[in-house]
Amino acid sequence: MTDAPLDVVGIGNAIVDVLAQADDEFLATHNLPKGGMTLIDESQAAALYEKMGPGIECSGGSAANTVAGIAALGGRAAFVGKVRDDPLGQVFVHDLRAIGIEFDTRPAEKGVSTARCLVLVTPDAQRTMSTFLGASVALGPDDVDEGQVARAQVTYLEGYLWDLAQAKDAFRKAMKVAHEAGRKIALTLSDAFCVDRYRREFIDLAQHQIDILFANEVEITSLYQTADFDAALQQVRGHCEVAVLTRGDKGSVIVSGDEVHIIDPEPLPNLVDTTGAGDLYAAGFLSGLTQGRTLHECGRMGSIAAAEVISHFGARPEADLKALISDKLGN
Amino acid sequence: MTDAPLDVVGIGNAIVDVLAQADDEFLATHNLPKGGMTLIDESQAAALYEKMGPGIECSGGSAANTVAGIAALGGRAAFVGKVRDDPLGQVFVHDLRAIGIEFDTRPAEKGVSTARCLVLVTPDAQRTMSTFLGASVALGPDDVDEGQVARAQVTYLEGYLWDLAQAKDAFRKAMKVAHEAGRKIALTLSDAFCVDRYRREFIDLAQHQIDILFANEVEITSLYQTADFDAALQQVRGHCEVAVLTRGDKGSVIVSGDEVHIIDPEPLPNLVDTTGAGDLYAAGFLSGLTQGRTLHECGRMGSIAAAEVISHFGARPEADLKALISDKLGN
Numbered sequence: 001m002t003d004a005p006l007d008v009v010g011i012g013n014a015i016v017d018v019l020a021q022a023d024d025e026f027l028a029t030h031n032l033p034k035g036g037m038t039l040i041d042e043s044q045a046a047a048l049y050e051k052m053g054p055g056i057e058c059s060g061g062s063a064a065n066t067v068a069g070i071a072a073l074g075g076r077a078a079f080v081g082k083v084r085d086d087p088l089g090q091v092f093v094h095d096l097r098a099i100g101i102e103f104d105t106r107p108a109e110k111g112v113s114t115a116r117c118l119v120l121v122t123p124d125a126q127r128t129m130s131t132f133l134g135a136s137v138a139l140g141p142d143d144v145d146e147g148q149v150a151r152a153q154v155t156y157l158e159g160y161l162w163d164l165a166q167a168k169d170a171f172r173k174a175m176k177v178a179h180e181a182g183r184k185i186a187l188t189l190s191d192a193f194c195v196d197r198y199r200r201e202f203i204d205l206a207q208h209q210i211d212i213l214f215a216n217e218v219e220i221t222s223l224y225q226t227a228d229f230d231a232a233l234q235q236v237r238g239h240c241e242v243a244v245l246t247r248g249d250k251g252s253v254i255v256s257g258d259e260v261h262i263i264d265p266e267p268l269p270n271l272v273d274t275t276g277a278g279d280l281y282a283a284g285f286l287s288g289l290t291q292g293r294t295l296h297e298c299g300r301m302g303s304i305a306a307a308e309v310i311s312h313f314g315a316r317p318e319a320d321l322k323a324l325i326s327d328k329l330g331n
Numbered sequence: 332m333t334d335a336p337l338d339v340v341g342i343g344n345a346i347v348d349v350l351a352q353a354d355d356e357f358l359a360t361h362n363l364p365k366g367g368m369t370l371i372d373e374s375q376a377a378a379l380y381e382k383m384g385p386g387i388e389c390s391g392g393s394a395a396n397t398v399a400g401i402a403a404l405g406g407r408a409a410f411v412g413k414v415r416d417d418p419l420g421q422v423f424v425h426d427l428r429a430i431g432i433e434f435d436t437r438p439a440e441k442g443v444s445t446a447r448c449l450v451l452v453t454p455d456a457q458r459t460m461s462t463f464l465g466a467s468v469a470l471g472p473d474d475v476d477e478g479q480v481a482r483a484q485v486t487y488l489e490g491y492l493w494d495l496a497q498a499k500d501a502f503r504k505a506m507k508v509a510h511e512a513g514r515k516i517a518l519t520l521s522d523a524f525c526v527d528r529y530r531r532e533f534i535d536l537a538q539h540q541i542d543i544l545f546a547n548e549v550e551i552t553s554l555y556q557t558a559d560f561d562a563a564l565q566q567v568r569g570h571c572e573v574a575v576l577t578r579g580d581k582g583s584v585i586v587s588g589d590e591v592h593i594i595d596p597e598p599l600p601n602l603v604d605t606t607g608a609g610d611l612y613a614a615g616f617l618s619g620l621t622q623g624r625t626l627h628e629c630g631r632m633g634s635i636a637a638a639e640v641i642s643h644f645g646a647r648p649e650a651d652l653k654a655l656i657s658d659k660l661g662n
Contacts, residue, residue: 020429021649054399054426056645057388068385087418087444095385098351113418313644314387318352 006102006151007075007290011144011174012063012158013136014081014105015115016088019127019275019313020055022120027128032120035218037129037191039163040118045132048118057088058314059095060117062190063158065276065315069283069305071099072321075290078102078152080143080170084135088114095316105143108135119275125310127275133164140166141173149174150181153290154212156282159190162198175209184241186212188282189219196222206239212289213240214282217247242295244302246281252303254295263299266307266328276315281306284325297329304328337433337482338406338621342475342505343394343489344467345412345436346446347419350458350606350644351386353451358459363451366549368460368522370494371449376463379449388419389645390426391448393521394489396607396646400614400636402430403652406621409433409479411501415466419445426647436474439466450606456641458606464495471497472504480505481512484621485543487613490521493529506540515572517543519613520550527553537570543620544571545613548578573626575633577612583634585626594630597638597659607646612637615656628660635659 027034030048040048059068067077079096083089085107092114096103115134119127139161149155155178161167175185187210189195195202202223206213213236215223220232220243229247233255236243242256249268254261284305288298308319358365361379371379390399398408410427414420416438423445427434446465450458470492480486486509492498506516518541520526526533533554537544544567546554551563551574560578564586567574573587580599585592615636619629639650 049425052425052429054390054429054647055422057422059385091386091388094380094383098383098385313649316385318644 003151005076006078006148006153008067008070008154008156008286009078009080009148009152010063010067010156010158011080011161011170013061013115013133013160014064014083014092015061015117015131015136016057016092017060017117017119017275017315018049018055018057019119019121019273020053022053022122024122027120027122032128032130033193034122034128035126036193037131037160040130040132042112042132042134045116045118045130048130052118052120056313057091058316059092060315062160062188062279063156064096065279066156066283066286067101068096068099068316069280069321070287071101072317073283073287073305073325074322075287078148080105080139082108082135082139082143083114084108084112086113088116089135102148104145108138111135111138121273121275121313125271125274127273137164137166139164139170141169144170144173144177146177149177150183152183154184154186154286156186156286157188159188159194159202162194162201184211185209186214186286188214188278189223192218192222195219199223199225206236210240212242212244214244214278216278217245220245244285246278252281252299254299256295259295261296261299263296263303266303268307268311270311272311273313274310276309277306279315280309280317300329301325334482336407337409337479337484339398339401339485339487339617340409340411340479340483341394341398341487341489342411342492342501344392344446344464344491345395345414345423346392346448346462346467347388347423348391348448348450348606348646349380349386349388350450350452350604351384353384353453355453358451358453363459363461364524365453365459366457367524368462368491371461371463373443373463373465376447376449376461379461383449383451387644388422389647390423391646393491393519393610394487395427396610397487397614397617398432399427399430399647400611400652401618402432403648404614404618404636404656405653406618409483411436411470411474413439413466413470413474414445415439415443417444419447420466433479435476436470439469442466442469452604452606452644456602456605458604468495468497470495470501472500475501475504475508477508480508481514483514485515485517485617487517487617488519490519490525490533493525493532515542516540517545517617519545519609520554523549523553526550530554530556537567541571543573543575545575545609547609548576551576575616577609583612583630585630587626590626592627592630594627594634597634599638599642601642603642604644605641607640608637610646611640611648631660632656
């Protein structure tokens, strides 16, 4: 047991990514909606893997990528998520602990294997994901350590988990504990299809439970069922304390009460693979926030971290993010 | 059974690489000779992995990387190597078959797990490897299919396998079958430490069994125990039919009877990770050779393939090598 303060605890799926290159025709043939995330079962995962090109394996999972980014930026982070006690699970655990992240969720000792996400990267650098949730589905409220949540300035929740009944209960417990301890709750909407499945619940969360909401343009317009970004912006403004809206190569917008910040995108030397862009934006933003920086600086930090991760394959930072940010922000 | 002709059959270790970044101090602390390959056992692998930073996993193995490069260049290739029937073994098999490589070696059903190579990449892009050979050690003469070797223009052997008694017998069988069928045998020396362990045997092979020898500067000078590259060049000239000597950023030299070709290095936009440089040079060279190209063109193809693989993490090509080469060679 420890009582060390934490900047962020992330709760999400514990997934190992398998990245491979593919073309649009391959996506069409296999009915994979480009840019989206499709849930698949173990036999579908095996069938798709069989058809995929050669891959590289690396730890992923949206909230896990975010806490990895926070650690890379010098923050103190923890992760809650469920692996199986199998080789892929060991890889996932290793990759978080190796960068100093507190990760004590007990692995499942039976049942399905560690979750895998088959990520197909098209020549335009877009990623299309097919996820076998595996052992992730076993995450439940018992895995949420009340003391750990209370130690963290921000508890960061991954919208993807809303697909799982037990995980929803884990979220509800985390939200209650965090707010009772005077802490903040952040949520990322994760995926437009995910928003579609739970629109009413997510709007209710945004209004009553979430302090900091992360969404990209497709997700936020889907949430409020409008085609117009500005219309969605006006709606979310009345809901959360802070809304962070990312718009790909159009930059990002941060809204908090009367404040609105428009952050231009970072110049991008080399676009290779967009996997992890949103996750690392959140990492940069939350790092800034927990360091007490202005919302404008938080947005810049998000943009810089996102630009780094999309300049190479894989969803976790490779470069020295801390140096990159102090270089670009001059502090 | 098939009787389709093959360009190259590669025989080597079936290894999954785990790549992580490290600094020189980490190498010193763990007694890892920079740029070299150290053999470790399963418990040493577990202990080192525990200390390493976060990694990415991708299929590797020297000869396997070479046949992957040959397939990427449009050649017909096969691989012989031993995995265990475990998840890492499945990854290894998938990654070769997914690019059309004939790979029918029966996986081991018991014993140690699939081989892993812990690759530490330092900021200067050098790679230092620690290899747990795992199921690879079970490769033996029974795994060499005489018909397959006889179908291949070139049988390519990985010097690393010389560490294993059964694999040596597999090599001897492959050399005999290939030569009886009027085919060529190629060998890569693999590693200066490996050359050190088997100098006398490798010289004997070079004189009597090997038609095409691949070595880098450190390996060839170690083989002939001289500090001078030119001295080693003169010695090897009298030994093999073709010797292909790579010199890193100094380019490469090809020697065959009276012919000597000096190939300047390719311009390199971005040096990231030297893992696989030698393997992909061999892929480009052997592709050219089996297409009946001149030795000069073979050398250029090797240089181009090597330059691609060192511009990103991992030891297998990511770019369209075939297009790259037809672009650069103009045919």
